[in-house]
Amino acid sequence: xxxxxxxxxxxxxxxxxxxxxxxxxxxxxxxxxxxxxxxxxxxxxxxxxxxxxxxxxxxxxxxxxxxxxxxxxxxxxxxxxxxxxxxxxxxxxxxxxxxxxxxxxxxxxxxxxxxxxxxxxxxxxxxxxxxxxxxxxxxxxxxxxxxxxxxxxxxxxxxxxxxxxxxxxxxxxxxxxxxxxxxxxxxxxxxxxxxxxxxxxxxxxxxxxxxxxxxxxxxxxxxxxxxxxxxxxxxxxxxxxxxxxxxxxxxxxxxxxxxxxxxxxxxxxxxxxxxxxxxxxxxxxxxxxxxxxxxxxxxxxxxxxxxxxxxxxxxxxxxxxxxxxxxxxxxxxxxxxxxxxxxxxxxxxxxxxxxxxxxxxxxxxxxxxxxxxxxxxxxxxxxxxxxxxxxxxxxxxxxxxxxxxxxxxxxxxxxxxxxxxxxxxxxxxxxxxxxxxxxxxxxxxxxxxxxxxxxxxxxxxxxxxxxxxxxxxx
Amino acid sequence: xxxxxxxxxxxxxxxxxxxxxxxxxxxxxxxxxxxxxxxxxxxxxxxxxxxxxxxxxxxxxxxxxxxxxxxxxxxxxxxxxxxxxxxxxxxxxxxxxxxxxxxxxxxxxxxxxxxxxxxxxxxxxxxxxxxxxxxxxxxxxxxxxxxxxxx
Numbered sequence: 001x002x003x004x005x006x007x008x009x010x011x012x013x014x015x016x017x018x019x020x021x022x023x024x025x026x027x028x029x030x031x032x033x034x035x036x037x038x039x040x041x042x043x044x045x046x047x048x049x050x051x052x053x054x055x056x057x058x059x060x061x062x063x064x065x066x067x068x069x070x071x072x073x074x075x076x077x078x079x080x081x082x083x084x085x086x087x088x089x090x091x092x093x094x095x096x097x098x099x100x101x102x103x104x105x106x107x108x109x110x111x112x113x114x115x116x117x118x119x120x121x122x123x124x125x126x127x128x129x130x131x132x133x134x135x136x137x138x139x140x141x142x143x144x145x146x147x148x149x150x151x152x153x154x155x156x157x158x159x160x161x162x163x164x165x166x167x168x169x170x171x172x173x174x175x176x177x178x179x180x181x182x183x184x185x186x187x188x189x190x191x192x193x194x195x196x197x198x199x200x201x202x203x204x205x206x207x208x209x210x211x212x213x214x215x216x217x218x219x220x221x222x223x224x225x226x227x228x229x230x231x232x233x234x235x236x237x238x239x240x241x242x243x244x245x246x247x248x249x250x251x252x253x254x255x256x257x258x259x260x261x262x263x264x265x266x267x268x269x270x271x272x273x274x275x276x277x278x279x280x281x282x283x284x285x286x287x288x289x290x291x292x293x294x295x296x297x298x299x300x301x302x303x304x305x306x307x308x309x310x311x312x313x314x315x316x317x318x319x320x321x322x323x324x325x326x327x328x329x330x331x332x333x334x335x336x337x338x339x340x341x342x343x344x345x346x347x348x349x350x351x352x353x354x355x356x357x358x359x360x361x362x363x364x365x366x367x368x369x370x371x372x373x374x375x376x377x378x379x380x381x382x383x384x385x386x387x388x389x390x391x392x393x394x395x396x397x398x399x400x401x402x403x404x405x406x407x408x409x410x411x412x413x414x415x416x417x418x419x420x421x422x423x424x425x426x427x428x429x430x431x432x433x434x435x436x437x438x439x440x441x442x443x444x445x446x447x448x449x450x451x452x453x454x455x456x457x458x459x460x461x462x463x464x465x466x467x468x469x470x471x472x473x474x
Numbered sequence: 475x476x477x478x479x480x481x482x483x484x485x486x487x488x489x490x491x492x493x494x495x496x497x498x499x500x501x502x503x504x505x506x507x508x509x510x511x512x513x514x515x516x517x518x519x520x521x522x523x524x525x526x527x528x529x530x531x532x533x534x535x536x537x538x539x540x541x542x543x544x545x546x547x548x549x550x551x552x553x554x555x556x557x558x559x560x561x562x563x564x565x566x567x568x569x570x571x572x573x574x575x576x577x578x579x580x581x582x583x584x585x586x587x588x589x590x591x592x593x594x595x596x597x598x599x600x601x602x603x604x605x606x607x608x609x610x611x612x613x614x615x616x617x618x619x620x621x622x623x624x625x
Contacts, residue, residue, distance in 0.1 A: 267574050279490070279497070280494075
């Protein structure tokens with residue numbers, strides 16, 4: 001559960017509790033007020049009953065007409081008062097019924113009393129007196145019971161008020177307890193779900209700052225802090241990754257340095273013995289030429305030729321490795337201009353040959369100027385070389401759009417090659433012609449391919465009449 | 475000092491290369507004394523008349539030092555640095571003659587004050603040509619810097 005959800009839940013619980021307490025207090029207040037009303041009414045009832053008892057007593061003693069009228073008056077008032085069913089709780093309805101009956105009976109009995117017994121005969125007087133004595137005692141007893149009942153009703157109301165007040169107290173206590181519980185629970189949750197994970201995160205930042213990038217925090221929860229810790233972990237993960245990458249590239253740089261050292265000794269140490277082979281062969285030829293027969297001289301010449309060829313191979317291998325190691329410095333390069341300069345220098349090297357150069361104007365590529373120059377030099381020298389036996393040599397340098405990419409090409413009408421061997425064309429020391437036909441070490445196109453690879457371009461070759469070579473540079 | 479008194483110091487550890495270089499000088503009709511040092515320290519001993527070369531204290535400095543880069547003990551660039559740093563030889567003509575044509579070697583060679591940088595070709599005919607040109611240039615055409623007083 002999210003922390004924000006938990007927070008909302010805690011707030012809602014507290015608010016509901018407070019609302020509940022308020023409602024209980026309001027309800028209890030109403031209850032007390034209601035009970036108070038009823039107690040007032042029952043008190044009135046009690047008072048009325050006491051009053052009716054007094055006037056009845058007075059009437060029994062003196063038979064004043066005024067007392068009888070008062071009794072009637074109070075009785076009818078009592079009957080009205082008691083007619084209201086809401087006066088008591090349903091549980092006390094029985095007592096109320098009883099009271100009604102008693103009041104009505106009492107009243108009836110009072111009316112039965114002879115208004116003026118003194119006016120009767122003595123015989124009558126005696127019987128009336130006995131009868132009235134009985135009646136009066138019955139009335140007084142009834143009234144006594146009524147008063148007692150009325151008191152009981154009052155007691156019930158008082159009891160109700162007390163009960164309501166006790167309930168309010170209970171609710172307030174319970175509510176306060178609930179609020180306290182919520183507060184303690186909230187504090188505990190905050191400590192467990194917020195403060196403790198934050199402490200762990202804080203410790204993790206210190207660990208990571210100290211360089212321990214393998215430190216994992218994941219607090220496992222699904223809340224915001226859980227997200228934070230997971231993000232933190234993924235951050236250290238990517239830090240670790242990029243550090244590993246840097247380490248790898250450092251290793252690569254070290255490896256490059258080793259290659260460089262190797263190239264250096266290749267260029268220095270392998271050429272030494274070759275020089276000796278060539279030099280001492282020549283020394284033999286010069287100093288002892290007159291003592292050697294033609295075969296011996298030919299052998300020495302072959303040793304010299306082989307040493308020199310090996311020297312060239314080493315140089316070209318070094319050229320290849322230099323192309324691989326060179327730092328790329330990309331900018332917009334005018335390919336047409338480079339091609340034009342190379343064509344001019346080739347023309348000057350071998351003036352008797354007349355190659356017709358067809359160079360498209362304004363070809364530009366985004367590339368390393370020095371490397372692209374080496375590539376073009378190799379491609380154009382190849383074109384020059386392989387058109388050596390063609391009647392009207394032509395070399396076309398141009399560009400076209402293929403699959404949405406710009407493709408530049410060098411095409412010639414030279415001897416071409418067999419497409420079956422096209423995949424061997426770009427391997428180092430791979431040759432598709434005999435050296436006796438066309439000279440070369442077979443490394444030129446390997447260099448060209450490396451240069452294009454380093455530019456994330458590609459080279460491909462096509463052989464068809466009049467179009468020998470193709471390369472593309474994205 | 476007559477031309478034949480001029481001394482060339484060849485600093486080269488490979489005996490084959492020494493023989494071939496000497497042969498090339500001979501064939502180019504360079505008759506001057508060619509002293510050979512087999513490592514960098516020996517080269518400095520010769521120049522500064524130390525150790526085995528202490529007796530050279532009064533002799534003039536070589537007209538030109540032909541210096542290989544890859545040498546035992548102290549490499550060619552170290553020798554060049556020491557030559558340029560010493561108050562007796564700051565102007566000493568030094569030609570680097572080496573197999574390497576690494577851009578770095580070229581840059582460091584010239585930065586440290588090499589007067590020339592020649593690459594040893596594998597083809598001895600070309601090598602011969604290079605040594606001949608070197609001999610003619612440094613022994614005949616080039617005017618040596620004025621000799622500093624030695625300590």
